[in-house]
Amino acid sequence: MARILILGGGFAAVAAAEMLSDAASDHHEITLVSNSHDFTFFPALVPLVFGNFKPDEVHFDMRPKLVDRHIRFVEGEVIGIEPDLRRVRINGDDIEGFLHFDYLLIAMGRGLGTDKTPGFVKYAHHLLGVGPALKFKKAIGDFGSGSIVVGLCPDAFLPVPVCETAFALAAKFEREITAKEVSVTVVFPSTLETAFAGSTLFRDLEGEFERLGVKLVSDFPIDRIGERSIFSKLDSRIDYDLLMLIPPFRGQKSLEQIIPFADEFGFADVNDLMQVKGFDRIYAAGDIVALPGPRFGYMATRQAKVAATNILAQLQNKEPTAEYSHKIAWAINEKYTDPIYFHYGFWDETLDDFDEKVFFGMAKRIRDHYGHVKAQKEKTEIAAAAGRKK
Numbered sequence: 001m002a003r004i005l006i007l008g009g010g011f012a013a014v015a016a017a018e019m020l021s022d023a024a025s026d027h028h029e030i031t032l033v034s035n036s037h038d039f040t041f042f043p044a045l046v047p048l049v050f051g052n053f054k055p056d057e058v059h060f061d062m063r064p065k066l067v068d069r070h071i072r073f074v075e076g077e078v079i080g081i082e083p084d085l086r087r088v089r090i091n092g093d094d095i096e097g098f099l100h101f102d103y104l105l106i107a108m109g110r111g112l113g114t115d116k117t118p119g120f121v122k123y124a125h126h127l128l129g130v131g132p133a134l135k136f137k138k139a140i141g142d143f144g145s146g147s148i149v150v151g152l153c154p155d156a157f158l159p160v161p162v163c164e165t166a167f168a169l170a171a172k173f174e175r176e177i178t179a180k181e182v183s184v185t186v187v188f189p190s191t192l193e194t195a196f197a198g199s200t201l202f203r204d205l206e207g208e209f210e211r212l213g214v215k216l217v218s219d220f221p222i223d224r225i226g227e228r229s230i231f232s233k234l235d236s237r238i239d240y241d242l243l244m245l246i247p248p249f250r251g252q253k254s255l256e257q258i259i260p261f262a263d264e265f266g267f268a269d270v271n272d273l274m275q276v277k278g279f280d281r282i283y284a285a286g287d288i289v290a291l292p293g294p295r296f297g298y299m300a301t302r303q304a305k306v307a308a309t310n311i312l313a314q315l316q317n318k319e320p321t322a323e324y325s326h327k328i329a330w331a332i333n334e335k336y337t338d339p340i341y342f343h344y345g346f347w348d349e350t351l352d353d354f355d356e357k358v359f360f361g362m363a364k365r366i367r368d369h370y371g372h373v374k375a376q377k378e379k380t381e382i383a384a385a386a387g388r389k390k
């Protein structure tokens with residue numbers, strides 16, 4: 001019997017746990033460790049702010065489903081990984097000490113680098129959980145007139161919620177923007193092209209921002225935040241009355257300590273098999289992985305499936321051969337709710353792999369209720385979809 005240890009309780013961890021439990025829970029011990037028993041479906045957070053979602057539709061307690069699948073759940077913080085001793089140090093109510101493993105999947109997502117941007121915690125709204133999203137929703141509801149700034153801090157790799165939020169604000173305050181009572185500004189640390197890893201979608205975004213009266217500010221690496229202004233590294237300033245930012249990300253501290261596990265920022269360096277370089281029984285998947293460009297849930301689940309497939313092969317004494325290919329696919333869906341939301345990967349074909357009873361059944365129900373997404377990867381089709389909105 002092998003001990004399979006999964007670190008994290010998000011997209012990558014849950015996708016791998018599901019696949020491993022289907023094939024291996026009768027003969028092997030599968031344990032999932034997360035600092036929260038709550039699973040949050042992040043792609044629904046912007047729609048939670050602007051649409052008609054209820055909080056219970058976008059997060060749930062994953063423990064009963066884990067029990068059903070014979071997966072042991074440990075609630076605790078991972079504070080260290082010792083690859084040579086094949087053990088992980090946990091700090092939590094369930095366990096204060098070590099868990100040993102034969103196979104390890106590191107899927108703890110991104111760490112936050114809010115300390116890199118002084119003033120962030122005090123002044124900025126963000127969208128990295130249900131609580132903060134609801135707080136932002138209330139602030140928008142209370143907003144009368146003035147300047148709304150949304151943006152991406154340097155080292156943040158989530159441009160999509162920023163753009164979605166700008167479009168949703170433009171739709172909500174359409175009359176006030178025309179009357180010059182409200183302004184919406186969207187701020188990027190570099191160019192839009194860089195934020196979207198060279199995808200041609202950025203050209204359509206520029207046009208859409210202009211059409212909707214959203215001011216686009218590029219090359220503004222936010223350095224610090226004051227009570228009413230954000231400042232760039234070069235000391236230029238943008239004033240705001242309401243601010244929503246995606247904070248800087250970093251890898252996980254427990255990885256940073258372990259060279260060669262992590263790159264210089266604490267993200268896990270992996271090969272095509274999703275094995276952490278130098279360790280054939282330690283895998284990583286999801287936002288924690290050091291790969292270029294923005295990070296997405298659909299990438300996390302695909303990486304997790306590659307890792308799980310390879311672990312299953314090794315359990316049968318076979319060579320791991322499943323490989324991950326890193327691609328960015330886009331889709332815009334204009335009929336989701338009133339404002340424009342981007343949906344990509346996770347909302348469309350990835351969900352077809354999951355049936356209603358499993359973890360992502362919730363996401364599938366959301367999609368079925370609010371409308372299917374057709375992947376539209378051609379630039380012209382994307383432009384046409386955006387034009388039909390209004």
Ligand SMILES: Cc1cc2nc3c(=O)[nH]c(=O)nc-3n(C[C@H](O)[C@H](O)[C@H](O)COP(=O)(O)OP(=O)(O)OC[C@H]3O[C@@H](n4cnc5c(N)ncnc54)[C@H](O)[C@@H]3O)c2cc1C
Pocket residue numbers: 007008009010011012013033034035036041042043044045046076077078079107108109110127128158160161252285286287288295296297298299300342343344345346347
């Ligand atoms: C507002 C927003 C909108 C988004 N929209 C989309 C979208 O439309 N489509 C899309 O594909 N992607 C979208 N994403 C990105 C997507 O949510 C992420 O790429 C995805 O969540 C990454 O999955 P993950 O499993 O790597 O990390 P996560 O889902 O973040 O899971 C990490 C897990 O690890 C746990 N954890 C973290 N640190 C520790 C620790 N030290 N010890 C124990 N447990 C720990 C956390 O509690 C969590 O359970 C969006 C993200 C946000 C924030």
